[in-house]
Amino acid sequence: MTGLTDLTLAEARDGLRAKKFSARELTAAFNAAVETIKPLNAYITATPERALEMATASDARLARGEAGALEGIPLAIKDLFCTKGVLTTAASHILDGFTPPYESTVTEKLWTAGAVMLGKTNLDEFAMGSSTTTSHYGPTENPWRRPGDNRPLVPGGSSGGSAAAVAAHAALGATGTDTGGSIRQPASFCGIVGLKPTYGRCSRWGVVAFASSLDHPGPMTRTVRDAAIMLGAMAGHDPRDSTSAPVPVPDYEKTLTGGLKGLRVGIPRDHAGADNLSPENEALWQSGIDWLKSAGAEPVEISLPTTHVALPAYYIIAPAEASSNLARYDGVKFGLRVDGDSLDDMYEKTRAAGFGAEVRRRVLIGTYVLSAGYYDAYYLKAQRVRTLIARDFAAAFERCDCILTPTAPTAPFAIGEKSDDPVAMYLNDIFTVSADLAGLPAISVPAGLCENLPAGLQIIGRAFDEATVLRVGQVLETAANFTHRPSFVA
Amino acid sequence: MALDKATVARIATLARICVGEDELEPLAAELSGILDWVEQLMAVDTDNVPPMTSVAEMTLPMRDDVVTDGNNRDGVLGNAPRSAKGFFAVPKVVE
Numbered sequence: 001m002t003g004l005t006d007l008t009l010a011e012a013r014d015g016l017r018a019k020k021f022s023a024r025e026l027t028a029a030f031n032a033a034v035e036t037i038k039p040l041n042a043y044i045t046a047t048p049e050r051a052l053e054m055a056t057a058s059d060a061r062l063a064r065g066e067a068g069a070l071e072g073i074p075l076a077i078k079d080l081f082c083t084k085g086v087l088t089t090a091a092s093h094i095l096d097g098f099t100p101p102y103e104s105t106v107t108e109k110l111w112t113a114g115a116v117m118l119g120k121t122n123l124d125e126f127a128m129g130s131s132t133t134t135s136h137y138g139p140t141e142n143p144w145r146r147p148g149d150n151r152p153l154v155p156g157g158s159s160g161g162s163a164a165a166v167a168a169h170a171a172l173g174a175t176g177t178d179t180g181g182s183i184r185q186p187a188s189f190c191g192i193v194g195l196k197p198t199y200g201r202c203s204r205w206g207v208v209a210f211a212s213s214l215d216h217p218g219p220m221t222r223t224v225r226d227a228a229i230m231l232g233a234m235a236g237h238d239p240r241d242s243t244s245a246p247v248p249v250p251d252y253e254k255t256l257t258g259g260l261k262g263l264r265v266g267i268p269r270d271h272a273g274a275d276n277l278s279p280e281n282e283a284l285w286q287s288g289i290d291w292l293k294s295a296g297a298e299p300v301e302i303s304l305p306t307t308h309v310a311l312p313a314y315y316i317i318a319p320a321e322a323s324s325n326l327a328r329y330d331g332v333k334f335g336l337r338v339d340g341d342s343l344d345d346m347y348e349k350t351r352a353a354g355f356g357a358e359v360r361r362r363v364l365i366g367t368y369v370l371s372a373g374y375y376d377a378y379y380l381k382a383q384r385v386r387t388l389i390a391r392d393f394a395a396a397f398e399r400c401d402c403i404l405t406p407t408a409p410t411a412p413f414a415i416g417e418k419s420d421d422p423v424a425m426y427l428n429d430i431f432t433v434s435a436d437l438a439g440l441p442a443i444s445v446p447a448g449l450c451e452n453l454p455a456g457l458q459i460i461g462r463a464f465d466e467a468t469v470l471r472v473g474q475v476l477e478t479a480a481n482f483t484h485r486p487s488f489v490a
Numbered sequence: 491m492a493l494d495k496a497t498v499a500r501i502a503t504l505a506r507i508c509v510g511e512d513e514l515e516p517l518a519a520e521l522s523g524i525l526d527w528v529e530q531l532m533a534v535d536t537d538n539v540p541p542m543t544s545v546a547e548m549t550l551p552m553r554d555d556v557v558t559d560g561n562n563r564d565g566v567l568g569n570a571p572r573s574a575k576g577f578f579a580v581p582k583v584v585e
Binding site: 378423 | 493503504505506509523524528532539541566568571
């Protein structure tokens with residue numbers, strides 16, 4: 001049977017329920033696709049046998065009429081989510097051989113809903129990056145290439161393996177995590193949909209921690225409808241995560257009702273990076289405004305002045321939290337150990353060998369800004385600026401119901417570009433990082449091409465209003481009618 | 491804010507990461523570049539602005555103080571680079 005890997009998640013779900021094909025057939029097709037896209041290095045670990053076992057169980061449940069929301073749907077899991085009995089690396093050398101004795105809440109929910117695990121996808125080491133080039137397991141390639149140019153491009157990051165796998169039709173959907181833009185920027189770079197939910201919407205329990213007040217698990221899919229379905233299965237209160245919100249989860253698919261009559265869409269012309277867009281990216285943003293207007297929405301000028309210092313604030317807060325979270329990698333309880341003459345010597349040698357250059361840089365910056373004498377000047381200052389960013393959004397949402405911006409400031413770049421200048425790399429997240437700092441839901445939807453490569457538009461919403469974000473996202477998706485395909489599809 | 495080699499060596503020790511003598515100079519330059527860039531924050535007026543302590547407007551929940559997990563020694567030790575007699579094994583700490 002051909003064409004199974006070209007289905008959307010929703011189509012595959014409906015096909016399984018209508019008995020047009022079995023979960024085993026669907027999974028076998030995707031196992032083959034995972035094999036085909038090996039040159040992209042999107043997966044760190046493939047789990048084809050486990051996938052077939054899970055699919056067999058799904059077929060039994062489908063036959064009994066007990067199908068869950070994702071019954072038989074093959075998914076890729078970012079290798080930051082702990083999966084019981086399956087190697088979990090965070091793309092770091094320091095987690096060598098780590099097989100968790102427990103399952104993350106989000107993946108457990110996916111399996112309870114009937115989903116099938118294809119494998120674990122590549123990422124920037126500990127999710128620190130915007131290009132999936134800092135992985136201990138080597139860079140992931142974007143399935144897209146520039147026309148007439150064979151140089152491999154980055155898929156964005158940090159959830160670049162997930163984005164590449166979904167874009168190349170080697171998974172129906174994937175989990176990602178977003179701390180500064182790590183779901184939305186790779187979604188934009190690979191021409192897929194990426195949704196960062198509200199902070200607290202999806203449990204962080206069992207997700208390898210980078211910056212705990214900023215880490216957001218979320219879905220990455222080829223359509224907005226698929227993201228709605230997947231989010232429904234991932235979201236919900238978890239007593240094991242003290243920041244998980246005890247709020248009900250709506251049926252997101254049912255909220256995709258189209259029409260935007262009366263909806264006010266905020267356009268932040270003073271957003272950081274807005275005056276520096278390429279003419280193509282600028283035109284794409286304008287198209288987004290026009291599309292939403294045609295659907296009945298009313299554009300409103302809003303102001304988000306503090307976004308100009310969001311990235312510097314982020315690059316204090318995130319490394320500070322990372323330096324604390326990554327203190328656990330000491331060579332004692334799991335992962336890599338390099339022997340030393342004393343306990344301290346063992347710690348120092350283990351961490352020197354286990355962390356890559358970017359992780360080391362951030363742990364050192366974080367240690368510095370938290371050290372005696374600098375805590376107030378850096379860390380507290382950044383947290384005050386974070387309050388101002390949240391206030392900017394609160395003021396904006398008095399005047400509008402959602403906000404439209406570009407997702408990424410540039411088109412995908414070649415592997416190796418920007419790698420010698422950390423700050424140039426950090427600027428990738430200029431449009432995405434503020435929603436992380438304020439904990440607000442935001443989606444990136446493929447909207448068109450810039451430099452002949454995919455480019456997304458972003459919708460940011462009020463806290464816990466993923467429904468509006470998805471509804472507006474789907475209107476954008478329909479209007480943009482993005483039908484381009486990557487150069488490499490399984 | 492320029493960091494000197496001595497400061498980099500000190501924070502590397504605090505972070506328990508061994509950094510070779512030849513790496514201190516380039517690292518100092520790199521880290522100083524990042525700190526110079528975040529310096530823009532200092533121009534923002536944050537007088538009377540409280541630092542954000544939680545992005546979610548909720549109070550942390552309380553739960554009953556009961557054991558909910560445990561009795562999994564072998565599972566916990568299963569990932570240890572070295573263990574002995576049901577314990578994690580580390581280099582000698584006390585002479």
